[in-house]
Amino acid sequence: MGSPVQYSPVSRVVIFGGTHGNEMSGVTLVKHWIKNPSELRRKTFTAEACLANPLAVERCVRYIDTDLNRCLSEAVLSAPESESDPYEFKRARELNQKYGSGSSQFDFIFDLHNTTSNMGATFLRCSNDEILSEHMANYLKSRSGSQIMPCYNFLIDVPKKDNVYLQNIGKHSLCLELGPQPHGLTRADVLTRMRELVNYGLDFLDLFNQGKEFPSFDTDQYRVLSRVDYPRDSAGEISAFIHSGLQDKDYVPLKNEDPIFTTLDGEDLLYEGDKVVYPTFINEAAYYEKKVAFTLTEKVRWKVPALKLGTLADYQGCPN
């Protein structure tokens, strides 16, 4: 066992909703918290709530010109500004200026999302170098009965320099991806669940700031392997759809020769692969245009090192 990873206190915390303007749990909660911030107060800090893409929220669409949650790249942030830039380029720079490395960077970012896929409460992270958020995910699991909505740890392993996601602009971050929920509407059960999770997350940060130590633990993590497009005809039109046996089966093992698509002529198309994989983001509405029918992951057991608050003397900095 190595010594605990240490981070400095987490005092500047922001909760983004409406990064995609039609993912309504986050939109609704953040609008509520902007008017009623008392719920976001803890002993050691008060979190801020922010509508990340207010124009998209107003129009109840995912984005205006381009997906904001793919705009937080070094390329966009460092490019010279232009009047003809997509709205989301401008907004990405504003958000980075306020919460990211443009000023004194925020310590923790929550980014609240919904998916049409049956992914329960998915805790999405972009690096295992940073482990405060993995401890938070573990805390959320321990506090919230998985019978209400199962919890999953999800990793899109992207080098910091290639990261395009909004959560990336903070020192630490967690993206909550709750589903299934159609875009453009609010389900009370999903909203309640997201609200609980954010509150438990704030509690966790408060405990951490107050010096509570979190021991090492083992956990399962779903790590992205590849993305699978829909079958298409010669004109590029989708020619088959998610097989009814795969629909809603996010995180259920997929084995060689399991059906994955059905064509309109009634033909079943089968998965071919030696390795058991775990499909996720199955039939996510927003991913049709991204040419993603589902995302394959592998399930990996990993040991998360212990965590404690760093003192000025022994603080090692954020390894991220």
Added chain:
Amino acid sequence: MGSPVQYSPVSRVVIFGGTHGNEMSGVTLVKHWIKNPSELRRKTFTAEACLANPLAVERCVRYIDTDLNRCLSEAVLSAPESESDPYEFKRARELNQKYGSGSSQFDFIFDLHNTTSNMGATFLRCSNDEILSEHMANYLKSRSGSQIMPCYNFLIDVPKKDNVYLQNIGKHSLCLELGPQPHGLTRADVLTRMRELVNYGLDFLDLFNQGKEFPSFDTDQYRVLSRVDYPRDSAGEISAFIHSGLQDKDYVPLKNEDPIFTTLDGEDLLYEGDKVVYPTFINEAAYYEKKVAFTLTEKVRWKVPALKLGTLADYQGCPN
């Protein structure tokens, strides 16, 4: 028992999909049938497939400027054309010109829709004056096991002169409203169900054209009483959401003091009414902007008169 209602043969049949461009069962099927029309061939006619709002389909949105399925009004159809008209006004006139009273009117219109509400297979009609489509609905019920997806007869009783719906431009029509399905994605189970229903509907028309008589029958019909908006704050923002006890309970009796909404402060709001009613279109994503949280209906038993093919001698015309 009165004598059977008689109609002339149904030879010109069109199937509209993509009246709302992000309701994907109809979009997908109609695109397929345009390329592969043989499935729409019957002994006595061949149906045509038409994407009603192709630009909205291309962008995968409900509409471009305004809801096409509210544009088939006398006011829009008879107004002088203008370059500044909404796209859907122009499209409504084109469709009326081709399929409606603008030329030799089509005999039967299928209009294919999806809803995010848990409404199973809802057969939506706009008048009980016309009964061929009610016989079709009855035939669809008898052919397709209700265990797969329950079937409901739904009536929005609108005088012909006030009707704004696309299906209204035909002599006879049936709107298939299948759900739940999020907008912007295709579920294989819902698509398969819609395809079966359209095929049974074509079979029914073929039998009718060949002289088969359909006896009188009794059926339950859900008739629209009123539409209920979300509670709103002084700024007009929605302040409460569908109660989890009401979510997905379309067509389930709603009684006095049953909870219907939950506020973000955790307060339950109750239904007040002496009469048992049947909520429908609960939490339909597209109706937030229409200020409709759900639509209340009453359940009415009615006797549908017998139906037979009219001969030239005894043809009474379409009573609609």
